[in-house]
Amino acid sequence: MLEIKPIFNSLLRSKAGAIMLLIQIAITTAIVSNAAFIAKDRIDFLSQETGYPEEEIFSFTTMTFDKELDIVQKFEETETMLRNIHSVKNASLFNAVPLSGSGSAGGLSLKPATEEGPDVRAAYFLADENALDTLGVNLLEGRNFRPDEVIMSASRGVFPEVTIITKALGLELFPTGDALGKTVYFGVAPLKIIGIAEPMKSAWLKDSRPDNVSIIPFVSASIFQKIIVRTEPEQRTAIMRQIEDLMIQDHSKRVIIGLQGMDEDKRDNNASDILMLRMLITLIIVLVLITGLGIFGLTVFNINKRTKQIGTRRALGARKSAIVRYFLIENAIICVFGLVLGSIAAIFMGQLLLENYSMPALDTFYVLMTALFVFIASLLSVVMPATKAANISPSIATRSI
Template sequence: MLEIKPIINALRRSKVGAVLLLIQIAITTAIVSNAAFIIQDRMTYLQQDTGYPEQDIFSLSVMTYGKDRDLSQQFEEDENMLRNLPGVVDAAITNAVPLSGSGSASGMGLKPAPEPGRSVRAGYLMADDHMLNTLGVTLSEGRNFYPDDVIVTQDPNKLPKVAIATRTFADEAFPEGDGLGKMMYIGDRPFKIIGIVDKMKGPWLKDDRPDNVIIFPYIKAETYQHIIIRTEPGQRAAVMQTIEDKMLAAYDKRVITNVIAMDEDKRQYNASDTLMLRMLMVLIVVLVAITALGIFGLTLFNISKRTRQIGTRRALGARKSDIIRYFMVENTLICAGGLLLGCTAAILMGQQLLQRFSLPALEMQYVAGTALMVLVMTLLAVIFPARRAAQISPSVATRSI
């Protein structure tokens, strides 16, 4: 027999400790289930495939202050010099670096302005025909830029007529899946999608559409530029050490800054998410530890208060297993009440996080998993005090009256 009625009567006589423990279990369940779900969501985000060989790519920024060189010519010379360095696979000048958190985006229309029509937002990169190879991505459909497609200019009125898009962008713009070869517009300027890449991320991983990326064959000759370089596997560190000297040797009237590996650039961009992940892990450990200690302490307190009751039961023939079972059932009842309240609070908390912070909807498997974990933890926490209670001899209990 589980002796439910005597246990409930005993809990009624000592309500404060039981209620506090019930509330603690409820709070732990509500917070841990949501925290575990957020951790899993952030881990999936941090470990997502970007489409790039991040360990082989780095970038740098160039600020040119010299006035004695034509920038277009200088950039062409820089690219040729970089591509011929030992250990370098390819290099490209661009307006933005993927995964860096800094770049440009615009709405691409299906009809020219001012005609009304649907538009699709995308981050865009501007570079020459070496960009795909530099980023280590390949076309799944269509073709790469031809050299004649590339526009190098300082004239804002000269815009490219073609572009390469990610499949995610093309499918959003043309849900039928026939985006290759279709015309789109930036304002009233048309361009044609000539190639499609299956996977590549834009500058912002936290964007609503990080996979919506467009590459235009366009280099605007400006005093401030970014350069992306891909090296042979294992050669990146060596190339990065010498790249500033090589650039200044080619032309010394400029400043080289922000020499950074792509994976490090992404790590810095995601630093706040990583910090949140670690804080949530610490929070879970602390909450579970406090709850376990609370159960342990409450059980010890109950034992000290019930020494006479336990001794009397032992004198009447109760076995050690009966005493252990008594405290296990008692704590299971408290835990069940706390879990019922905690699961309800977890669902309500998840709904609030969804509404206020646009987090994904809490999945019920995390609530169920947390409830099971808390139940097991409460049973483990009560075993030692219960076994200690079972060791009380009838004679010791009698002398304590």
């Protein structure tokens, strides 16, 4: 038999160490299960599809100081110059860079702002007819902007009449799925939906609706302008190295700042999430190691206290396997109680995170998997010292100490 009762009696006689280990296992289970769940949530967030060929795209900002310059004409010349660079697929002026954490958003509604009605939050990019190709995004339905529909102006006295939106935004505006050809309002300005684009993310991955994106054919002619360039992926670094010189050669009275790849923009924007993920992984490893060492240490301590007892049992004919089994069962009993307590604490902690920090609800699968992992780790931590105890010679173990 498994001799459960003698093991219980032994634990009750020296309960301080067992209680400390039980608490340690409970704390590890509670924290690790929540940390593992949050880490998986961050991994999913960081690895989500953005809709862009990030390794092909880079962006920069120009600041022009020539007051006599015809900015509209110069921007058109600049775009043409960039597109003529070898290995550049396309280039376009934008008001904001996707995934950068800085952009513009507003409400699109089925009624003008002068009338009451619900609106849908959407990020918007102001760009010309080259926007979709520059971003590497295709149309699912409809058509692209015509050049005559694009407005380049220093003011918004005249506003475009058309827009291209993502499928997610279209379904939120028109749940029946017939957004193409419909009219929505950006403030009081009516915009006809002429195209439905593939999924793409806004400037903010952490936005409540990052898939709601609208492209409006408007380019603001100002001294401060963002430019996005798409290249052959293997040539992006080389082109980025020479882009500043090319831009200065094109017009000397401007400064180039913020030159960076889209993947770098995304990484910078997600820096806090990457740091959190690393800290969580470190926390999980440290807690598991500490728990394993605690179990190992308690087992070694118990063995040292029971050397004489173990030797006596061996002299009376107890097998080595029985000695190992004894310590495994003793540890398993402590571990089970600790896991039950830790699982309850994990669920309670997950509920607190949900209520106070808007974290996702803890999946009980992570609690069960953590409990299983801790249980296996705890048993493995006992094997070596228990095996060592079983190999003690009865003649040595029963000597007076």
